[in-house]
Amino acid sequence: MTELPGLDLDRLAAHLGKGPLTGELIPGGRSNLTYRVTDGQDRWVLRRPPLGHVLATAHDMTREHRVISALADTPVPVPAVELLCTDPEVLGAPFYLMEEVAGVALRDPGQCEWLTPSGAAALAERLVDVLADLHAVDPDSVGLGDFGRPEGFLKRQVARWGKQLDASRSRDLEGIDDLRDRLAERVPESSRATVIHGDYRLDNVLVTQEPLGISAVLDWEMATLGDPLADVGLLHVYWHGLGLAKDPITGTVPSLPGFPSADELVARYASRTGADISGLGWYIAFGYFKLAVILEGIHYRYTTGKTVGAGFSQLGALTLPLVRQGLLAIKEY
Template sequence: MTQLIATEPISRWIETLGIEAEGPLDFERVGAGQSNLTFLVTDAADHRWIMRRPPLGKLLASAHDVEREHRIMSGLQGTGVPVPTIHGFTKDPAVTDAPLMLMDFVDGRVLDTIEAVESVPEGTRRDIGLSLASTLGEVHAVDLEKAGLVDLASHSPYAERQLRRWHRQWEQSRTRDLPIVDDLAARLTANVPKDQGLALVHGDFHLMNVITDPRAGRVTAVLDWELSTLGDPLADLGGLLAYWPQADDEIVTGFQGPTLPGFPTRAELVDEYARATGRDVSAIGFWYVLGLWKIAIIAEGVLRRSIDDPRNTAVTGKISPELIDALMQRADLEARAAGL
């Protein structure tokens, strides 16, 4: 692990946080995430914590902002949103070459492999899926003033901001020409729905970014807040759908966990969210397509970082251009189905 982080100064910093860490500390890269890097920190008494830092190498402006992620998760302490307890943050150059955040280790399961999903009974899978939708409602119910997040981001129309931002990210990170990216951007821009109001938006909410209690069938912690912003809450619901393939999809993309028996359909997720929040979800088709388009662009950025610095490649391996192409093709299909 020494090739990724300087463990000795980080260990000394952790030992100053008042969490009774007993050295020596062990650091293990964990998770399937390919954006900010996540480490399991274990001490001599087998206490466990989670540490986050940005990827290695050159990064795009505004991307992988661990300091911002720390601010958001700190603001969510004590709200209805399940998040780990935050213990510390530093960007002291004597400790680290990049910002670091340390938080509690939350016991439970991250359902980020087929094997993990298969270990959960079918009936419980349904409960977990519905819990995702209702937990997302809790995120969108956060009082921005009380959480100190009202100035987190612009209050200008969200869809337009997203389209501009992610199109710019594509231009900065693309590894090849892909005309469908521009085509979908134009169609989405021409069909922006009425704004649903301002809420905290997680920005990357899906099955692999939460910790679950497989016995109780519920979400126990929401992780990976680095893309969070303020905007239309339906954007998060559309993103969840984009990460939720069904076995009967014409083009099945991404993690196949939600295609296993027991999980609710995308339509059932939308219904549960509407029930939990009372929001109008009639424009969800637009946000679903935007979610697919955005995920493909994020994946292209991950591919670019893996090419530029192979140390950033997740333990699950490098993203393929074929996956990105399939995501864009699926976005096109769903756009046509939604009349975009």
């Protein structure tokens, strides 16, 4: 039986009453750990927190399980959840199982050889439309009316990610405290509150070829009730990235023929929802700050040997470029 860090297949098999089990780490995730598990007949995907330096509220499996379950009968495509285990005796941390959904998370151009320019344009529109559908869900109607505290959401977010930064701080980061201070000084008034994903981007959805579409939205660990423009600003960040030809933030997929610009994505969202996006610069700056803090936390875990998977050694080099982009965005706000 294959041994995997963070996944004891013998204990899991005993807990499920199935087995023997085999599993593999699904690459690409930078925070919670995701594995594919099978008993030879059924196949599941398992999610659990990272192995160490777990920041408070940042890897809450119960919240992630709850929001996916709540969205099951809405227009937002999500996997069916199988079970939630909060007993740390099984795997050393809470985890949940969900169905394995067909589709691919598009992270680099090599996965997109089949995608025509017209298909890229249609996929980008669908990506925005799914986000608009999420923001149109009535939280009370799906049992998420108490999923967060929308009042004062943005102010708390700036404070929260500032605390996350302090908890992961291991080196001097020029400009990051300036960016945090500017965000705190200019917090906008939210016009409405919705269910938000918290990390919405192309490689957090599964894409199918036939028919072309989005089969599932994944990675709900930061979902809550809050200002929907926080999702839009962060999507802009992931789509525009650092503005480089070989961009490590975007994976360069959005630069392929047919994909619209980040500003065009935002314009479609505004058209679909009627949202006022005139103050989006603050949300974009906050998105850069949030991503810089996330990557700095991963860098901290990597340097202390508390995470697994490929590609972590380069992530620490991205923190300062993200901070610089955030300072440019807040200057324009």
